[in-house]
Amino acid sequence: MQETTISILGAGAWGASLANLAVANGHRVRVWSRRGTKTLATVLQDADIVLSAISMKGVREVASQIQSLTLSPETIFVTATKGLEPETIYTPSQIWQSCFPNNPVVVLSGPNLSKEIDQFLPAATVVASRVATAAATVQLAFSSSRFRVYTNPDPVGVELGGTLKNVIAIASGVCDGLRLGTNAKAALVTRGLTEMVRIGNVWGANRETFYGLSGLGDLLATCNSPLSRNYQVGYQLASGETLRQILAKLPGTAEGVNTCQVLVQLARQQNIVIPITEQVYRLLEGEVTPQQALDELMLRDIKPEYN
Numbered sequence: 460m461q462e463t464t465i466s467i468l469g470a471g472a473w474g475a476s477l478a479n480l481a482v483a484n485g486h487r488v489r490v491w492s493r494r495g496t497k498t499l500a501t502v503l504q505d506a507d508i509v510l511s512a513i514s515m516k517g518v519r520e521v522a523s524q525i526q527s528l529t530l531s532p533e534t535i536f537v538t539a540t541k542g543l544e545p546e547t548i549y550t551p552s553q554i555w556q557s558c559f560p561n562n563p564v565v566v567l568s569g570p571n572l573s574k575e576i577d578q579f580l581p582a583a584t585v586v587a588s589r590v591a592t593a594a595a596t597v598q599l600a601f602s603s604s605r606f607r608v609y610t611n612p613d614p615v616g617v618e619l620g621g622t623l624k625n626v627i628a629i630a631s632g633v634c635d636g637l638r639l640g641t642n643a644k645a646a647l648v649t650r651g652l653t654e655m656v657r658i659g660n661v662w663g664a665n666r667e668t669f670y671g672l673s674g675l676g677d678l679l680a681t682c683n684s685p686l687s688r689n690y691q692v693g694y695q696l697a698s699g700e701t702l703r704q705i706l707a708k709l710p711g712t713a714e715g716v717n718t719c720q721v722l723v724q725l726a727r728q729q730n731i732v733i734p735i736t737e738q739v740y741r742l743l744e745g746e747v748t749p750q751q752a753l754d755e756l757m758l759r760d761i762k763p764e765y766n
């Protein structure tokens with residue numbers, strides 16, 4: 460495999476896992492963290508690929524800092540963040556593309572619980588870009604016998620799959636915490652996918668993308684795994700803890716909490732029907748109990764499955 464220089468931004472759980480995958484494939488890998496001693500200029504020098512695994516709240520700030528550096532227009536930006544910017548409702552790839560209009564931007568997203576990847580368990584992911592050659596370069600750089608990488612031409616759809624499922628993962632944690640059973644979980648995840656497709660329409664995402672690894676695939680992973688921080692938030696809400704208590708001890712980032720707020724704001728502005736997301740929002744805000752949220756969902760007006 461051709462050796463590539465890959466700069467990873469963010470040394471959290473996902474940044475570290477992706478760095479390990481890149482090292483295992485024989486690439487030159489440099490990692491930047493705001494807590495580290497290396498400057499962005501040093502870490503990004505001569506980078507072929509700059510991969511961001513920074514939490515949503517830090518993406519704009521770091522992208523703005525990098526704008527003052529001189530980068531080749533051939534440098535590929537890869538974003539692995541799963542969130543939405545509250546002020547603009549931009550996805551992370553839209554932020555990177557707006558800051559670097561002349562560079563290719565690739566989204567990397569899929570059912571990728573970092574702890575499993577750190578244990579060398581097999582996983583698959585998707586790299587998506589409007590620049591097919593850039594997606595192919597990233598595919599080659601990260602593919603291995605334990606990490607199978609697919610390309611996709613719908614970056615925003617792939618990105619939204621990973622972002623929107625976090626809200627449904629919170630709801631799934633609640634479902635399991637309340638011991639509602641397998642039928643309830645199946646209904647929740649399936650109707651959650653319907654909400655994801657509806658929201659994806661706002662961005663012009665392909666419906667089909669949501670039925671792939673980055674949508675349905677990531678739903679199956681995070682809605683069924685206690686490793687998911689978003690699932691953990693829901694599970695602990697069901698046991699009566701407050702959001703503040705949960706977040707104080709949560710290991711790492713649960714992007715679904717902020718994503719849910721952004722989505723409800725968007726849905727209210729644009730009249731998008733997303734009842735599960737709405738109830739997760741009300742639960743996070745302390746407006747309803749888990750049982751009340753369940754009752755609200757079950758007692759909605761009866762309707763056809765598709766309309």
Ligand SMILES: NC(=O)C1=CN([C@@H]2O[C@H](COP(=O)(O)OP(=O)(O)OC[C@H]3O[C@@H](n4cnc5c(N)ncnc54)[C@H](OP(=O)(O)O)[C@@H]3O)[C@@H](O)[C@H]2O)C=CC1
Nearest residue numbers: 469470471472473474493513514517540541572573711712
């Ligand atoms: N963990 C996982 O399994 C997966 C996570 N993701 C996504 O990847 C992203 C990161 O998740 P994860 O690594 O788990 O989270 P962590 O909380 O472990 O790490 C977050 C990283 O973002 C950095 N960061 C946060 N704010 C800023 C800022 N203002 N400036 C610079 N750096 C900042 C943190 O730096 P510091 O340590 O200094 O605070 C840290 O390196 C999330 O969007 C998540 O949804 C996607 C797939 C899998």
Ligand SMILES: O=C(CO)COP(=O)(O)O
Nearest residue numbers: 569570571572687688689
């Ligand atoms: O996105 C993830 C796996 O694909 C990680 O999920 P959490 O952020 O909920 O831990």
